[in-house]
Amino acid sequence: MSNPTSDAPLKILVIDENPIRRAILEAGLRDGGFENITLLGNTTGLLDRIYSVDPDVIIIDLQNPSRDVLEQMFQVSRIVRRPIAMFVDQSDRDTIAAAMEAGVSAYIVDGLKQERVRAILDMTISRFGVFDRLRSELEETKSALKERKVIEKAKGILMKSRGLDEEAAYGLLRKTAMSKGRRIADVAESLVSTFDLLRD
Amino acid sequence: MTTAKTGRNTSTPLRIGFIPLADATALIVAVDKGFAAEEGLDVELVREVSWSNVRDRLNIGQFDAAHLLAPVAIASSLGLGHVRVPILAPFNLGLNGNAITVTNALHQALKSEADGDITDPKVSAAALARVVAARKRAGLQPLTFGMTFPYSTHNYQLRFWMASGGVDPDEDIRLVVLPPPFMVESIANGHVDAFCVGAPWNSVAVDLGIAHILHFVSEILQRAAEKVLAVRSDWASKNPEVLMRLIRAHGRAAEFVEAIDNREEVCRILSAPNRIGVTAEVIRRTLDGRLKVAPDGTFRSSDRYLLVGRKGAARPDPVQAAWLYAQMVRWGQAPMSDELLKTSLAVFRPDLYDEVLGPPAPRAPGEPADGVGAFVGPAFSANDIVAHLAPWSIRRSQS
Numbered sequence: 001m002s003n004p005t006s007d008a009p010l011k012i013l014v015i016d017e018n019p020i021r022r023a024i025l026e027a028g029l030r031d032g033g034f035e036n037i038t039l040l041g042n043t044t045g046l047l048d049r050i051y052s053v054d055p056d057v058i059i060i061d062l063q064n065p066s067r068d069v070l071e072q073m074f075q076v077s078r079i080v081r082r083p084i085a086m087f088v089d090q091s092d093r094d095t096i097a098a099a100m101e102a103g104v105s106a107y108i109v110d111g112l113k114q115e116r117v118r119a120i121l122d123m124t125i126s127r128f129g130v131f132d133r134l135r136s137e138l139e140e141t142k143s144a145l146k147e148r149k150v151i152e153k154a155k156g157i158l159m160k161s162r163g164l165d166e167e168a169a170y171g172l173l174r175k176t177a178m179s180k181g182r183r184i185a186d187v188a189e190s191l192v193s194t195f196d197l198l199r200d
Numbered sequence: 201m202t203t204a205k206t207g208r209n210t211s212t213p214l215r216i217g218f219i220p221l222a223d224a225t226a227l228i229v230a231v232d233k234g235f236a237a238e239e240g241l242d243v244e245l246v247r248e249v250s251w252s253n254v255r256d257r258l259n260i261g262q263f264d265a266a267h268l269l270a271p272v273a274i275a276s277s278l279g280l281g282h283v284r285v286p287i288l289a290p291f292n293l294g295l296n297g298n299a300i301t302v303t304n305a306l307h308q309a310l311k312s313e314a315d316g317d318i319t320d321p322k323v324s325a326a327a328l329a330r331v332v333a334a335r336k337r338a339g340l341q342p343l344t345f346g347m348t349f350p351y352s353t354h355n356y357q358l359r360f361w362m363a364s365g366g367v368d369p370d371e372d373i374r375l376v377v378l379p380p381p382f383m384v385e386s387i388a389n390g391h392v393d394a395f396c397v398g399a400p401w402n403s404v405a406v407d408l409g410i411a412h413i414l415h416f417v418s419e420i421l422q423r424a425a426e427k428v429l430a431v432r433s434d435w436a437s438k439n440p441e442v443l444m445r446l447i448r449a450h451g452r453a454a455e456f457v458e459a460i461d462n463r464e465e466v467c468r469i470l471s472a473p474n475r476i477g478v479t480a481e482v483i484r485r486t487l488d489g490r491l492k493v494a495p496d497g498t499f500r501s502s503d504r505y506l507l508v509g510r511k512g513a514a515r516p517d518p519v520q521a522a523w524l525y526a527q528m529v530r531w532g533q534a535p536m537s538d539e540l541l542k543t544s545l546a547v548f549r550p551d552l553y554d555e556v557l558g559p560p561a562p563r564a565p566g567e568p569a570d571g572v573g574a575f576v577g578p579a580f581s582a583n584d585i586v587a588h589l590a591p592w593s594i595r596r597s598q599s
Contacts, residue, residue: 043393047376065379072377073348074281098425099258105256 010112012120015040017064020132025059028072028127032119049073057117058107059124062100095121102128147184147185154188155197211242211436212442217254220247221289221380221477222399222486223427224293225348225466227267228476228506232469239445247474250379251349258430259285264439265446267293268430272525274544277433278376278525279384281350288436289428290443290490291450291553292520295513296418297426297486297506298354299402303387304395304495304508306331306343307412317499320418321575332372338458345369346386346395356394356527357417363458363594364576367547368597369531369572387411399424399506400478406492407482407569413493418504425520425548426506436552454509463487496542511564515557516548519571522582530589541585 012034017107018023022039038053040046043066050058058068087164092114101107102125108117151173158169173191179183215229219222230236239245248254250267255276258266273287302310316323331342347354359369362548369375378386384405386392395401417424429450430535436443457466467480467487469489476483485491489505494496507513525544526527528534552578554560563569570579581588 062253063249065249065381067252068349068379069377071252073280091262096256097262100256100260100262105252131353161480 009036009121010034010056011054013038013040013050013053013058015043015046015058015060015064015066017041018061018131020134021061021128023106024131024134025124025127027167028123028130029120032062032123034120043069046067047071047110055114056109059120060105060107061128062103062105067105073107099125104128147188150185150192151188154191157191199200209230210444211237212239213242213487214242214264214442214446215244215262216247216261216265216267217246217257219249219251219254219380219485221267221297221298221427222470223336223478223505223508224267224296224476225457225470225487226293226450227429227515228293228453228470229457229466230449231458232444232472232475233453235449235452235456236337236446236582239406239449241445241449247309249381251352255282256596258432259283259288261435264346264435265429265431267427269352269354270350270428270520271356271427272349272526273428273430274521274524274547275351275528275533277543277547278528278534278540280528286433286547287430288552289430289516289547290436290447291429292425292514292516292548293427293429295423295426295507295511296416296504298357298396298398298417298423299398299413299491300358300394300415300417301387301402301405302412302414303390306393307414310414312321314549318414319414319419319454322364325361325367327365328362331364332367336372340374342374343393344374344376344385344391346376346382346392346397348397349377350533351528353417353424353524355387356524356531357420358396358530359425359527360574361420363592366594367459368594371568383406395553400482401477403476403482403485403491406495409495412495413491416489416491416502416505422504422568423507423517423571425441425524428548437440438444443552444556447553448478451514451557454514457487458509467549511567513554515560516550517546517571518545518550519580519582521545521548522579522585523572526580526585526589529585530595536586541582546581549559 012029014022014025014037019041022041026039028035038047043064046066046069058070060070099121104124106121106124154164154173155169158164159166160174164172173184173187179189211221216227218227228245231245236243251272252301254266254268255272257263259276273289275281277286309331310324310327311318312328314323315326318324318327345358348357362369362373368372380397380401383397383401387395387405387408406413431443456462463484467483470476470483471478471480486506489503490499490501493500521544524539525534525541531537534540572580574580578588
């Protein structure tokens with residue numbers, strides 16, 4: 001067992017079901033000079049596994065119901081050999097609020113100096129932010145791709161039913177969108193669904 | 201928004217956290233049936249996945265109020281296992297509502313060791329002691345029981361029941377925390393032999409044919425405060441009028457829930473995917489107190505399975521707070537002190553409830569005189585917890 005009050009490298013356990021976020025967090029922690037990192041994606045038998053890893057710091061995402069399992073470690077119990085206290089005290093509400101906003105919580109071994117943990121928590125909060133940005137970019141890309149597909153389909157319908165070429169079909173969609181004050185993708189969507197309705 | 205009733209022309213936004221369980225009924229109905237809106241409250245209900253999240257978000261102010269385990273409200277006010285944040289409970293969201301469910305194999309083992317009717321908790325606890333002893337002799341691993349949180353009624357109900365039969369919950373059993381959505385899976389794959397949890401999870405396990413409901417917790421204690429509407433004490437002092445409106449909305453909701461004619465509508469509201477998200481039929485069993493207890497289709501009924509508004513259930517009872525504190529002392533979670541007892545009692549606020557909803561009705565006929573109604577042991581006395589705990593030999597030394 002490492003001595004949490006010495007300068008020995010901290011053992012960090014990351015519990016996160018999302019493999020991408022797990023990887024982003026691990027990379028961030030390694031960049032920050034933390035080498036002793038264990039990643040857990042599956043929380044089956046969590047207490048036993050924490051037991052064998054014997055971490056100084058545990059990081060868990062808030063969407064994980066197993067956070068409640070960690071709370072059991074505060075209890076006087078023969079399953080637990082080492083009490084782990086949550087990284088919360090009256091003076092640190094801002095950091096905790098920031099972590100909860102970012103969607104993450106951290107637990108530390110009792111007696112570990114908060115300065116040593118702050119860098120880890122700050123890193124975690126920023127990496128969770130990075131993941132959120134990546135995810136919303138991905139969602140934007142996905143919906144842009146979907147819109148492009150709908151526009152293609154609407155163009156095809158117009159080309160076939162009105163005998164237009166591709167450019168003219170797109171022009172018609174754009175003109176309609178402008179005159180109705182709607183987005184081209186929305187006009188295309190209405191056209192495709194109306195077309196499906198008439199065809200069925 | 202203008203409400204005819206109050207004449208206010210702005211509505212107060214509130215964020216309230218909840219866990220998808222049947223005992224969040226009064227809160228969900230207060231919001232979805234429009235009682236909160238009629239009080240000028242614009243409530244955003246936030247569905248959470250863990251009690252730790254609910255507690256922390258309430259404590260740091262991301263929630264204005266929350267559906268919270270009654271013992272967590274007390275533990276938070278005492279600073280147990282966590283930073284101290286004083287909490288008030290001006291409305292009780294439910295009494296009872298949990299059940300103890302065991303695997304088919306354990307049910308069979310208990311039955312064959314039972315000296316009488318296994319639905320009697322005295323009989324089942326004694327049978328458990330014999331099963332535990334037999335496993336020890338055979339060199340088998342101890343039985344594992346799941347419950348929801350260290351500071352939970354489930355934890356205390358399980359401990360109270362098994363200790364009465366001579367089973368030490370820390371020495372003879374592995375008692376582990378499991379998030380409610382993982383309970384059924386854990387009993388299916390053999391990680392636990394039994395669990396104590398609220399609705400709908402017991403019914404889900406029975407419906408799958410893998411478990412029996414052994415006891416409704418109301419068979420162990422007639423009255424046990426399960427979930428409360430919790431607010432931070434400092435929030436309450438800054439927003440006394442908003443709190444009054446919130447209590448009124450809950451009072452109307454609890455009354456609505458208990459009117460049998462509304463039950464179908466209530467179950468439909470609760471079954472929505474962003475609320476409890478299980479079928480209306482399963483929720484109905486809970487509210488009706490008529491549960492399928494065995495895979496063969498046996499049903500058991502109780503008029504006190506989950507009490508939301510009837511039998512004085514909604515009015516916070518400080519005796520309940522004292523009983524929960526006594527369990528924390530018994531199991532080594534808290535030291536015994538008059539100061540801590542006083543703080544625990546002050547978490548439950550019948551005075552705030554009465555101010556809005558009127559003076560309490562006299563105790564309903566058949567309700568326990570001590571306010572708890574345990575199936576075994578002397579009557580509970582909030583004034584002398586030390587003497588009350590003295591006869592119990594299975595307990596932890598005070599921390």
